[in-house]
Amino acid sequence: MSAIGATRGENVTADGVIxxxxxxxxxxxxxxxxxxxxxxxPMDTVASYxxxxxDQTGRPAxxxxxxxxxPALALLTAEAAGAPAETGIPGAVxxxxxxxxSLLHDDLIDGDEQRRHRDTVWKVHGPAQAILVGDALxxxxxxxxxxxGTPEAGRATRRLTAATRKLIDGQAxxxxxxxxxxxxxxxxxxxxxxxxxxxxxxAASIGAVLGGAxxxxxxxxxxxxxxxGLAFQAVDDLLGIxxxxxxxxxxxxxxxxxxxxxxxxxxxxxxxGPASERLGELLAADAKNPENDAFNEEEFAMRAALIEEAGxxxxxxxxxxxxxxxxxxxxDKMDMPEEINxxxxxxxxxxxxxxx
Amino acid sequence: MSAIGATRGENVTADGVIxxxxxxxxxxxxxxxxxxxxxxxPMDTVASYxxxxxDQTGRPAxxxxxxxxxPALALLTAEAAGAPAETGIPGAVxxxxxxxxSLLHDDLIDGDEQRRHRDTVWKVHGPAQAILVGDALxxxxxxxxxxxGTPEAGRATRRLTAATRKLIDGQAxxxxxxxxxxxxxxxxxxxxxxxxxxxxxxAASIGAVLGGAxxxxxxxxxxxxxxxGLAFQAVDDLLGIxxxxxxxxxxxxxxxxxxxxxxxxxxxxxxxGPASERLGELLAADAKNPENDAFNEEEFAMRAALIEEAGxxxxxxxxxxxxxxxxxxxxDKMDMPEEINxxxxxxxxxxxxxxx
Numbered sequence: 241m242s243a244i245g246a247t248r249g250e251n252v253t254a255d256g257v258i259x260x261x262x263x264x265x266x267x268x269x270x271x272x273x274x275x276x277x278x279x280x281x282p283m284d285t286v287a288s289y290x291x292x293x294x295d296q297t298g299r300p301a302x303x304x305x306x307x308x309x310x311p312a313l314a315l316l317t318a319e320a321a322g323a324p325a326e327t328g329i330p331g332a333v334x335x336x337x338x339x340x341x342s343l344l345h346d347d348l349i350d351g352d353e354q355r356r357h358r359d360t361v362w363k364v365h366g367p368a369q370a371i372l373v374g375d376a377l378x379x380x381x382x383x384x385x386x387x388x389g390t391p392e393a394g395r396a397t398r399r400l401t402a403a404t405r406k407l408i409d410g411q412a413x414x415x416x417x418x419x420x421x422x423x424x425x426x427x428x429x430x431x432x433x434x435x436x437x438x439x440x441x442x443a444a445s446i447g448a449v450l451g452g453a454x455x456x457x458x459x460x461x462x463x464x465x466x467x468x469g470l471a472f473q474a475v476d477d478l479l480g481i482x483x484x485x486x487x488x489x490x491x492x493x494x495x496x497x498x499x500x501x502x503x504x505x506x507x508x509x510x511x512x513g514p515a516s517e518r519l520g521e522l523l524a525a526d527a528k529n530p531e532n533d534a535f536n537e538e539e540f541a542m543r544a545a546l547i548e549e550a551g552x553x554x555x556x557x558x559x560x561x562x563x564x565x566x567x568x569x570x571x572d573k574m575d576m577p578e579e580i581n582x583x584x585x586x587x588x589x590x591x592x593x594x595x596x
Numbered sequence: 597m598s599a600i601g602a603t604r605g606e607n608v609t610a611d612g613v614i615x616x617x618x619x620x621x622x623x624x625x626x627x628x629x630x631x632x633x634x635x636x637x638p639m640d641t642v643a644s645y646x647x648x649x650x651d652q653t654g655r656p657a658x659x660x661x662x663x664x665x666x667p668a669l670a671l672l673t674a675e676a677a678g679a680p681a682e683t684g685i686p687g688a689v690x691x692x693x694x695x696x697x698s699l700l701h702d703d704l705i706d707g708d709e710q711r712r713h714r715d716t717v718w719k720v721h722g723p724a725q726a727i728l729v730g731d732a733l734x735x736x737x738x739x740x741x742x743x744x745g746t747p748e749a750g751r752a753t754r755r756l757t758a759a760t761r762k763l764i765d766g767q768a769x770x771x772x773x774x775x776x777x778x779x780x781x782x783x784x785x786x787x788x789x790x791x792x793x794x795x796x797x798x799a800a801s802i803g804a805v806l807g808g809a810x811x812x813x814x815x816x817x818x819x820x821x822x823x824x825g826l827a828f829q830a831v832d833d834l835l836g837i838x839x840x841x842x843x844x845x846x847x848x849x850x851x852x853x854x855x856x857x858x859x860x861x862x863x864x865x866x867x868x869g870p871a872s873e874r875l876g877e878l879l880a881a882d883a884k885n886p887e888n889d890a891f892n893e894e895e896f897a898m899r900a901a902l903i904e905e906a907g908x909x910x911x912x913x914x915x916x917x918x919x920x921x922x923x924x925x926x927x928d929k930m931d932m933p934e935e936i937n938x939x940x941x942x943x944x945x946x947x948x949x950x951x952x
Contacts, residue, residue: 375730375764379734398742405739
């Protein structure tokens with residue numbers, strides 16, 4: 241299944257994008273590992289476990305480091321600014337450190353026991369380590385950037401700090417939403433923009449900033465990254481309900497089980513009409529029943545069908561296309577080598593046309 | 597009681613120091629409040645509760661903001677570098693934000709239910725808010741500095757980041773120590789240097805850095821602040837056992853109740869001799885008994901007497917004097933107005949000669 245159908249697509253092949261991501265990972269990982277090794281024990285071990293480099297017994301492991309879209313963006317946009325890809329490495333590492341700081345804290349806050357098919361840090365090493373190692377990774381992110389000692393590094397840190405504040409705002413909104421009966425589509429988009437858009441925006445500008453780009457060019461790249469993040473999240477929200485468990489590695493109806501107020505749900509509730517109203521009644525009744533372990537597959541399937549009938553699936557799919565188009569259009573605001581522009585469009589294609 | 601007896605003392609009177617601290621508070625607090633007001637709801641409210649500006653119901657309160665030594669240091673050392681005191685304000689605010697970020701997380705990690713005679717944030721607003729608001733204050737600290745947009749602000753942020761990493765290292769060590777039967781005096785000093793010395797060192801240099809001081813001068817001020825922090829902590833460790841509850845606001849034998857491996861305890865255990873051995877036996881037996889609610893005043897008094905008999909009280913008192921002397925001597929490495937030097941010595945006098 242392609243979550244939202246065809247995109248521009250004439251640019252870089254999927255294989256080309258996979259090579260881009262792999263290249264970003266190869267350039268970034270050694271520097272990331274060197275940074276993490278600076279942490280005092282036992283925080284270095286806990287962080288290495290989180291990144292998937294060692295297992296629970298401390299033995300080396302081959303981890304699933306995620307899709308690595310952020311590092312690839314940081315390196316590509318250094319090139320967009322006319323600098324070598326390597327100029328973006330400290331930015332790629334800093335963004336990865338902030339991303340993982342937020343994962344450590346969010347997993348604890350949300351009580352999530354699994355990430356990337358492994359037990360989460362708070363579950364293995366306890367809440368204190370999850371808090372402290374998260375804090376340490378955040379501090380390390382600033383350190384890695386600022387030790388460059390250049391004015392560009394100061395500008396990059398400022399943008400990363402602003403993005404991190406938004407990331408934290410997004411998590412705070414997400415927690416607040418859990419206690420609200422209704423969330424508007426705009427509130428949901430704001431939250432997802434903070435939680436996913438802001439750091440992708442930073443990943444897309446930080447390499448360029450380190451490469452000496454103007455503020456206007458950095459802003460254009462942030463706009464690309466922000467809307468790419470919203471497109472990414474819309475696709476994630478679709479996969480969270482209709483994704484194939486064999487591809488996503490999550491349970492069927494994963495987001496429905498967790499009662500997430502994701503875009504398809506919020507859009508379906510806002511749509512009006514019989515399916516929307518019936519869905520609203522069901523979810524309101526669910527909210528009064530704190531456990532849903534008793535639910536069977538049919539009950540989740542029924543909710544998913546109502547969301548689709550009310551138009552939530554189609555709206556979210558269109559929203560992903562709209563955000564994708566806005567992201568790609570923002571690239572034209574910056575004068576960059578044609579080849580880099582094509583790669584950035586290819587990366588956007590990859591993000592929205594994916595099955596996991 | 598003066599915890600460690602006479603110091604240089606001929607410089608600035610205690611009233612003069614209190615005026616210095618008050619002046620620092622007056623200049624810093626409005627900027628700190630403006631920074632905190634930028635946080636998205638409900639984090640702004642949670643942070644305002646933490647700082648003592650509002651009570652649990654949201655009504656304005658007159659908080660006990662602590663001694664405010666750090667802001668005073670940041671402003672004074674801007675003047676030491678020949679800049680107006682006001683130049684140090686963003687530094688003072690940033691250091692206060694980092695200090696309070698660490699308090700929010702440490703109170704949660706340590707399970708402390710009270711701070712400054714009020715329920716802690718995690719107790720009132722829950723663990724999620726304690727984590728998120730702590731994270732947000734840390735990010736805000738960098739934001740407040742970097743938005744100055746000067747090279748000096750970049751240098752200041754780099755020093756603050758290094759201090760924050762050490763602060764986190766110190767908390768990690770503190771947690772590790774809880775599970776160790778024995779901690780050496782050097783390990784204890786390292787931990788206290790990280791936990792208390794590093795941020796005081798940063799407070800003492802950040803104003804000067806913002807005021808354009810050389811790296812050598814900033815290093816001299818950091819040395820002053822670091823050893824001032826260790827002197828401060830040694831006095832705190834004395835007050836934690838022998839302080840007057842009416843002055844400290846804590847229970848009698850507070851640190852013994854919490855089984856802290858503080859300097860007097862560690863020094864007494866290292867001293868050898870009959871009292872040291874007897875203390876070691878008692879504390880080893882205590883460690884096997886997780887609850888000490890059954891202990892009466894006499895049992896704590898006996899432990900305190902053994903610590904004193906083994907020389908732990910006297911050693912810690914001398915250690916405070918040694919650290920004080922090292923701190924004050926470091927000031928002579930920097931060429932600064934005589935009046936500012938006297939004020940910094942007066943502040944050191946105040947820190948070591950105190951009853952709470």
